[in-house]
Amino acid sequence: MNSTLQVIPFSGTRHSRESGNPSLIVWIPDQVGNDVSTQFLEIHNDIRIKSNIQILDVIKIMPLKTEFTLLTFYKFVAIKNPEQEVKRHLIFCRDIGMKGRIYLWEEGISATVSCNKGQLQAYKAFLVSNAYFNDIEDIDIKSSSVKSHAFEKMIVKYRPEIVSLGIKVDPKQVKKVYQKISVDEFKNIVDSSDQNYEILDMRNSYEYKLWHFKNSLPSWTVNFKEVKALVKEYGKKFKNKKVVMYCTWGIRCEKLSVLLKNEGVDNFYSLDGGIVKYINTHNDGNWLWNLYTFDWLVSTPVGDEKTHTKIWTCIYTGASTDYIENCRYSPCNARIITTRKAYKQHLGFCSQECFDKGKKDLLIKPDFSLDKKDYKDIRSQIKLGKLKLEETREGISRYLDNKLGKHSFNHKESQKEEYVDSCMI
Numbered sequence: 493m494n495s496t497l498q499v500i501p502f503s504g505t506r507h508s509r510e511s512g513n514p515s516l517i518v519w520i521p522d523q524v525g526n527d528v529s530t531q532f533l534e535i536h537n538d539i540r541i542k543s544n545i546q547i548l549d550v551i552k553i554m555p556l557k558t559e560f561t562l563l564t565f566y567k568f569v570a571i572k573n574p575e576q577e578v579k580r581h582l583i584f585c586r587d588i589g590m591k592g593r594i595y596l597w598e599e600g601i602s603a604t605v606s607c608n609k610g611q612l613q614a615y616k617a618f619l620v621s622n623a624y625f626n627d628i629e630d631i632d633i634k635s636s637s638v639k640s641h642a643f644e645k646m647i648v649k650y651r652p653e654i655v656s657l658g659i660k661v662d663p664k665q666v667k668k669v670y671q672k673i674s675v676d677e678f679k680n681i682v683d684s685s686d687q688n689y690e691i692l693d694m695r696n697s698y699e700y701k702l703w704h705f706k707n708s709l710p711s712w713t714v715n716f717k718e719v720k721a722l723v724k725e726y727g728k729k730f731k732n733k734k735v736v737m738y739c740t741w742g743i744r745c746e747k748l749s750v751l752l753k754n755e756g757v758d759n760f761y762s763l764d765g766g767i768v769k770y771i772n773t774h775n776d777g778n779w780l781w782n783l784y785t786f787d788w789l790v791s792t793p794v795g796d797e798k799t800h801t802k803i804w805t806c807i808y809t810g811a812s813t814d815y816i817e818n819c820r821y822s823p824c825n826a827r828i829i830t831t832r833k834a835y836k837q838h839l840g841f842c843s844q845e846c847f848d849k850g851k852k853d854l855l856i857k858p859d860f861s862l863d864k865k866d867y868k869d870i871r872s873q874i875k876l877g878k879l880k881l882e883e884t885r886e887g888i889s890r891y892l893d894n895k896l897g898k899h900s901f902n903h904k905e906s907q908k909e910e911y912v913d914s915c916m917i
Contacts, residue, residue, distance in 0.1 A: 558608045562638045563592075563615075564768060565631045566602040566654070566743045568663040569624050574598055574650050577624070582648040588614050591643040595651045599663055601625060602654040602743060606642040634741065634768045636792075655743055656717050661750045669753040670746055672764040673736055675773045681736065682706055682778045690730055692760075694719070694739045694748065698827060702804065702816070703781040703794075705738065705767075716744060720751065727757040735760045740783075742766035775799050782814065807842065808834040808902060819907065820862070821846035822855045826907040836862055839895055843903040847896070851889040863895055 571577055574596040581594055585605070592605025601624070607615060619625040653660075673681075681689050682705060691708040693700045700710040713719055726735070737745045737760055745762035752760050763770060771779050777799040783792045793800060793814065806813050811831055819826040820840030828835065828842050840862050841847040850856045854874075856867040865888065873879040 560606055560608055560638045560640055560642075561612050561635050562604070562606050562642050563612065563631070563635045564604045564741055565628050565634060566600065566741055567625060567628050568600040568661070568666045568746060570663050571596060571598055571600065571624055577601075577622075578648050578650050580622075582646070584618050585615070585646045585648060590615060591641045591646050593643065594648045595654050596648070597651050597654055599661060600654070602741075604642075605646075606638060606640075630765045630769055633772050634765060636768075636772065655747055656715070657747055657751065658717055658720055659751060661747055665750055666746050670749045671761045673761045674764050675770045678736060678738075678763050678770065679774055679776065679778065683776075688734055690733045690735050692726075692730075692735050692737050694737045694744050702827065702829070703779070703783060706778050706780060708738075719748060723751055723755050723757065726752075726760075727755060730759065733759065736763060737761070738763035738766060738770075740767050742769070771795075777801055782816075804829040806830045806834050807907065808838055808899075819843075819846055820857050820859060821850045821906075822857055823849070824906045824908045828907065837899045838901065839863065839892060841901070842907040843905055844901040845903075845905050847892070847901065851892055852885065854885065854888060863891070865891070 577596050581596065585592075585594070588607075588611050590605055590607045590611045592603065592607075594601065594603040594605065605615070616631070619628060619631075680686075682691070685707060691705055692711060693704050693708045694711050694716075696713060696715055697710050698714075700708075704710075711719065712722065737748065739745050742762060742765050745766070749760065749762060752758075767779065767783060771783065771794050775795055777795060779794050780801045781794070781804065783794050795801070804813070805811060806815075807828055807830055809831065811834075813829060813831045815830055815832055815835070817828045817830055817832075817835050817840065819828055819842035821842075824842060824846045826842045839847070840857075840859060841850065854867055854871055856865075858866050858868055867888075870879065870884060870888070874881050874884060
């Protein structure tokens with residue numbers, strides 16, 4: 493085999509339209525190793541390829557270290573039949589082995605997917621071939637490198653609204669009223685602490701609480717739907733200022749711009765491309781701490797040793813940390829800023845309230861790194877009558893008290909976002 497030939501298989505298989513037999517799509521660079529003249533070739537049932545390099549009688553697909561990309565994008569565009577686009581997308585994305593989440597609706601598309609190099613090129617070609625999606629802005633600048641697939645499977649669904657604001661918007665109206673500020677202009681505003689501007693974080697309050705831009709203010713919402721009731725209040729509060737809104741990708745701000753315009757609020761601008769475009773363009777420390785992502789990573793570090801800023805401390809010990817977990821008591825599930833050691837010492841509960849409630853109703857998420865009890869199975873055994881509720885409850889209570897030992901909780905009450913956000917408003 494020619495030593496310059498590199499075969500990078502997709503993680504999935506597809507079927508040949510001609511033979512119906514499984515085939516693989518492979519990525520083959522040219523003889524000098526450049527990506528410019530790469531080819532997508534199909535290996536059919538006889539596993540023979542004729543290329544400009546040579547005839548390969550047999551190609552043995554070996555595991556290779558592959559580069560992965562996390563691709564995030566959206567576009568407001570009027571789609572006549574979104575259900576049909578859902579089917580087209582799902583077939584293609586599963587065909588090439590891509591993973592992630594794509595949502596389509598009458599107003600457009602929103603996607604967060606992970607893909608290897610070949611899948612990335614194939615999916616971009618697929619988008620370009622579609623009249624709805626052939627001109628998506630910032631698709632490259634909003635992408636980032638990841639070590640592996642960021643999702644377990646590929647999901648493509650129809651949704652009535654991608655960002656739940658409770659209103660339908662005309663994509664043409666979005667383009668008409670949308671006022672944007674470039675990442676460079678935004679950087680100047682933040683760096684200079686320009687008093688003519690206020691910076692408003694349009695994500696949910698718990699996200700702002702964890703990480704945000706310097707000198708920014710929270711939106712005072714637990715979820716985006718609440719913004720509708722605050723639009724007039726925003727207009728009054730910021731009537732003498734120019735306001736720059738930002739969100740993760742920019743999609744919330746684009747949709748909100750229509751509602752603001754309809755209410756006669758004209759002094760609101762949006763950070764073009766959102767947080768993702770900014771941090772992929774400027775590594776300057778203006779973004780504080782990590783970034784909340786919508787995949788298994790949950791929290792993605794931003795910056796390097798010089799610019800990465802830790803702004804939060806462990807809820808148990810007060811130590812500076814980058815680690816984030818969720819409360820183990822299922823009805824709470826609060827995001828916890830902690831160290832892994834302190835989280836284990838407190839058995840995964842955020843507060844005394846959650847610890848006490850968990851001992852009573854046993855609604856505890858199993859985690860064998862914290863203790864050896866399968867609480868889900870225990871609840872099933874109680875439901876089937878194989879275990880007695882009171883005896884089991886008493887036994888679990890003693891077990892957890894012994895595991896907790898000398899450690900105590902700094903917070904008496906649940907740290908669930910809905911309960912603690914009021915202190916920010």
